[in-house]
Amino acid sequence: MSDVVEMARLMQGNEAVVEGALAAGVRFFAGYPITPSTEIAELMAERLPGLGGKFIQMEDEIASMAAVIGASLAGVKALTATSGPGFSLKQENIGYAAMAEIPCVIVNVQRWGPSTGIPTAPAQGDVMQARWGTHGDHPVIVLCPASVREAYMLAIRAVNLSEKYRVPVILLMDEVIGHMRERVILPRAGEVEVIERKKPAVEPKDYYPYRPGDDGVPPMANFGDGYRYHVTGLVHDEKGNPTTDPQVAENLILRLHRKIYDHLDDVITVEGYQLEDAEVVVVAYGAVARSAKRAVKDARAAGIKAGLFRPVTIWPFPEKEVAELARQARAVIVAEMNLGQLKGEVERAVQGRVRVTGVNRLNGELITFDEILSAIKEVTTDAQSG
Amino acid sequence: MPRTIEFRLSGSGGQGLILAGVILADAAIREGKNAVQAQSYGPEARGGASKAEVIISDGEIDYPKVVLPDVVLAMSQDAADKYAGKVKKGGLLIVDNTYVKNVPPTPARVYGFPISRLAREKVGKELVANIVALGMLAGLTGAVSRQTLEQALLSRIPRGTESLNLKALELGFEMAKTFSVKVPA
């Protein structure tokens, strides 16, 4: 058997998240059972103690988010996993993590909503909640895997980005990717880049916990390491002390944004397929991107120059990259399992230079490649007749 | 076009169909093929119904759901009623006629075996009917080899149940030998 076959494994999406997180150094998980993310908690409960890590099932989703922040502040990389209703409850403390700049990762395996909806049915209705779910302007990074292997890789990347930028990172999955099993070949141990938070280089007496480095990110001391400082969700100065000074408040919120938006080249990743000469571009993410890829292949076979643009980072939205699409494409189709949450962003990015249509489905089933192919054919006909 | 086979294993909850699907996909991967196993909870997934879907392909599997299966296993009358009509023309419909008494109209070739009864009588436990069925599926379709299926099986069952499960698998392959068909790609 070849080496590649030996390394190939059948793995579930939720399982891949766990393995990725552990490879990235996550050693703390707090969560609450919720379909379709529960496998992540179950596997973490089994795996963590053997690695010297900690698992706790908290009394609710709010508490799990809080415990994760507490653990991270104590210096242990921490992650939680949930689905729509639980994601809503976590928002309060996701805002806290954004404000207090505590690295943490939240996995949301999206299901049909609002409310309890259909617990086992896939959807992508949390795109906007992932960006704007907690109150106030706040930075956040959201990554969206389209395969089991990518769930593994993005779990690592989510942990790395959260450590690097001291920001909550959301791994926005969907039920299809979370529950499906497929063939994966994972990188060997040691082939994975693992990023640790930047530690202070000064003596405790000279430490300003919220004084940023050149990259806009303040070095972070862990509780218990000899740097005694204050952490609060209130607007705070560089010492961490609460203040209502308007200038400090504005500087803080602008810096929180700048530390992400000044590094978009690092934060944003996208994938293109057959885009070089594409006249019709399908924009899709998560499981729907797989339907879209098949539709693009079928369209090409039918002589239509179609391509796929897949944002892997969906927040910050890859505006520049999407604007590029409008330079050559005659039509853009956004396929998503919601009523057009990311389509609005695509429209904003292309600024009316190209027609944007949506393929949307909300019956709890994955959009099929046929539906997307029909849309491709339709816009092609429109473009030819127009 | 790469050779692709789509399977739908259907029956009641507790018949171990998801495990059977996982083992089938696992075996395919051990042979260097691509495979996807997905639970599908359509609107019909109620009343204790259970369904596992597996796609095995030499090529890339983009769309992860079964569209129209080449092979359907129906281990309950309900499952047969729901899925017998949704098989590729000339495909394979394998029914457990321990429970399936009426086979609805189907474009597929039908193979009936008393899978659950045989598991009970010849292996000693109806619990392993899923593994008997798995042996039949592999034997009839040639989608995966017996050797890799055994490896996959052994890696995914509880310790202490190896000989029981291997016996069940063997029974499945034997039953399949009584027919000789290959699924058209």
Add this chain to the structure above:
Amino acid sequence: MLSQVESHLRSDRFPHIWCPGCGNGIVLSALVRAIEELGYDPDKTVVVSGIGCSSRAAGYLDFNTLHTTHGRALAFATGIKLARPELDVFVLMGDGDATAIGGNHFIHAARRNIDLTAIIFNNSIYGMTGGQYSPLTPPGKRATTAPYGNIERSFDIAELAKGAGATYVARATTYHATMLEKLIVAGARNKGFSVIEAITACPVGYGRRNKMGNGLQMLLWQKEQAVTVKQAEKMSPEELQDKIIIGELYRGEAPEYTAMYEEIIARTKGKNQ
């Protein structure tokens, strides 16, 4: 002693935000004296607080301090303690913070018997928002949201903590500051979840509206209402009506959460790698 207390304060943060006559500073100083007496390493001492007047106390203390979200202090503290059990963790909460919005976290921290020392500043009111009734506002008392008198029954924090599984439960008032300090010391030494209820005065948000006078008068009221556990044993339920029983109320034995988790780690270490 005063200089020792001061050494644990972030003096640049003063003056504090509390109103004249507020008892929160008395609880704060009792806590600092207790930590001093316990001999804890400030670098390894963590103070977590929720939201409200009392929770601002964390910011004045020169330890690892975490001012969290409303009601969630115990959940944050659980994460810290489980991640690093060698840290000594105190959790400061108000009565509404701990028993209304944080009520769920409170009973579950007690049920787990996780080694945290919770100090609940009970001033019977939501002070920071201007005097709304809390689960600790006695029936009949007035609040801005109970203008005709409170019709809700109030919790007994001690009974709640005990019933939920806490292994150390005590109560003192700000009049009995030395006792409060000693109870905090004993609570911290308990290897498990400890609850110390500190009855404190909010003359502006509660006392004024309920004709209880200024801060001094409210302190004297605490003195009059308080009976020790020993005294209470000799009193009838009727006599105990409206009294505040102070002292060590309960001690229980139960395995501590982080210690049990360490056992799981010892059992599984090296497995499943």
